[in-house]
């Protein structure tokens with residue numbers, strides 16, 4: 001799909017989302033919605049939890065303290081924020097920054113699913129346990145962070161890399177080290193994932209020739 005079409009389709013999702021605020025939890029008015037941002041043609045989609053105060057005010061994901069760490073780390077490992085796509089599972093700020101509830105996650109799910117399907121990334125990076133649970137419901141983040149997982153999502157093979165949430169990385173030096181080290185692996189992991197999809201395409205071409 002051409003970039004223009006993807007941008008237009010993303011604008012349509014935002015339009016639908018803002019139009020649906022009456023039926024959505026937490027959001028009271030269209031301006032309460034914080035949508036994803038970045039490149040619609042990115043090979044990487046990063047998924048956080050929900051907007052906080054700064055995100056709510058600026059209507060942009062990950063612009064507060066943890067967002068600054070995320071954006072700085074992405075730049076350091078060769079993926080400037082504007083070249084990837086950053087979004088959240090819940091698109092409005094939970095009161096007092098509490099954890100999003102299962103009902104809230106479910107209510108915003110169709111919009112996140114549309115973002116993912118449209119961008120069709122090679123690699124999904126989940127930030128924290130809530131977005132990780134979307135793809136890997138039965139694992140512990142402390143055991144799987146920084147390790148690539150191949151999952152079936154909506155009938156499709158997806159590669160998911162669970163990471164600690166940057167807010168957790170801000171809480172201790174140990175977590176910050178783990179967070180940074182995990183991000184340092186992204187470039188190599190992305191190359192490997194792309195090689196896998198090229199292999200599949202090659203195999204499909206060979207079987208098309210043979211059959």
Ligand code: URA
Pocket residue numbers: 048049050051052055060061062063064066067088
């Ligand atoms: N934390 C999140 O999970 N998302 C944001 O956008 C900001 C902070």
